[in-house]
Amino acid sequence: KAGVTQTPRYLIKTxxxxxxLSCSPISGHRSVSWYQQTPGQxxxxxxxxxxxxxxxxxxxxxxxxxxxxxxxxxEMNVSTLELGDSALYxxxxxxxxxxxxxxxxxxGTRLTVL
Amino acid sequence: AQSVTQxxxxxxVSEGALVLLRCNYSSSVPPYLFWYVQYPNQGLQLLxxxxxxxxxxxxxxxxxxxxxxxxxSFHLTxxxxxxxxxxxxxxxxxxxxxxxxxxxxxxxxxxxxx
Numbered sequence: 001k002a003g004v005t006q007t008p009r010y011l012i013k014t015x016x017x018x019x020x021l022s023c024s025p026i027s028g029h030r031s032v033s034w035y036q037q038t039p040g041q042x043x044x045x046x047x048x049x050x051x052x053x054x055x056x057x058x059x060x061x062x063x064x065x066x067x068x069x070x071x072x073x074x075e076m077n078v079s080t081l082e083l084g085d086s087a088l089y090x091x092x093x094x095x096x097x098x099x100x101x102x103x104x105x106x107x108g109t110r111l112t113v114l
Numbered sequence: 115a116q117s118v119t120q121x122x123x124x125x126x127v128s129e130g131a132l133v134l135l136r137c138n139y140s141s142s143v144p145p146y147l148f149w150y151v152q153y154p155n156q157g158l159q160l161l162x163x164x165x166x167x168x169x170x171x172x173x174x175x176x177x178x179x180x181x182x183x184x185x186x187s188f189h190l191t192x193x194x195x196x197x198x199x200x201x202x203x204x205x206x207x208x209x210x211x212x213x214x215x216x217x218x219x220x221x222x223x224x225x226x227x228x
Contacts, residue, residue: 048214090158102160
């Protein structure tokens with residue numbers, strides 16, 4: 001079974017631009033979560049989606065948005081990029097979204113904002 | 115208040131020595147506790163999880179952790195360190211049911227010396 005895939009793996013943008021990151025979960029998984037990892041703030045929760053519905057949202061500004069499609073693939077969008085948005089963005093998937101199932105993480109998308 | 119606290123941002127051990135990475139959790143959270151490992155330039159991999167079953171949890175790569183409610187601790191141990199164990203380790207908690215939202219500790223970087 002293929003693992004969680006994230007595209008692109010690396011991205012360089014300039015301030016003010018917007019970016020869309022993609023996450024394809026493991027086949028059959030219905031829950032997708034997103035995290036931002038930075039040296040200063042560590043791993044912070046962004047969103048959680050289950051069957052196309054956003055179940056939880058982290059404490060991030062409205063510039064951060066996401067969605068999940070009917071095939072469980074998920075995208076997150078960051079508009080009006082700021083330097084502080086430079087980070088590794090990780091997504092994870094699980095089959096049931098009940099917390100007790102194993103969550104599998106993708107390799108991440110490293111975003112650099114210049 | 116922090117949901118999980120990892121004591122020691124850096125731990126160094128010699129190859130063959132005991133590995134002990136400390137994690138304390140807030141007593142208000144349900145007992146869904148996890149340890150993840152992250153190797154350089156990679157995503158997170160689940161080492162083990164506690165979901166209210168046996169208090170001693172065995173994971174991959176020879177790691178184990180014991181859930182101690184009286185001490186609100188979930189420390190990670192491995193009897194004999196290997197060079198390949200050098201990585202960053204994260205303790206995490208899921209605070210409520212029917213969600214995959216992980217709250218991570220600040221991480222502990224493990225160095226293993228020959």
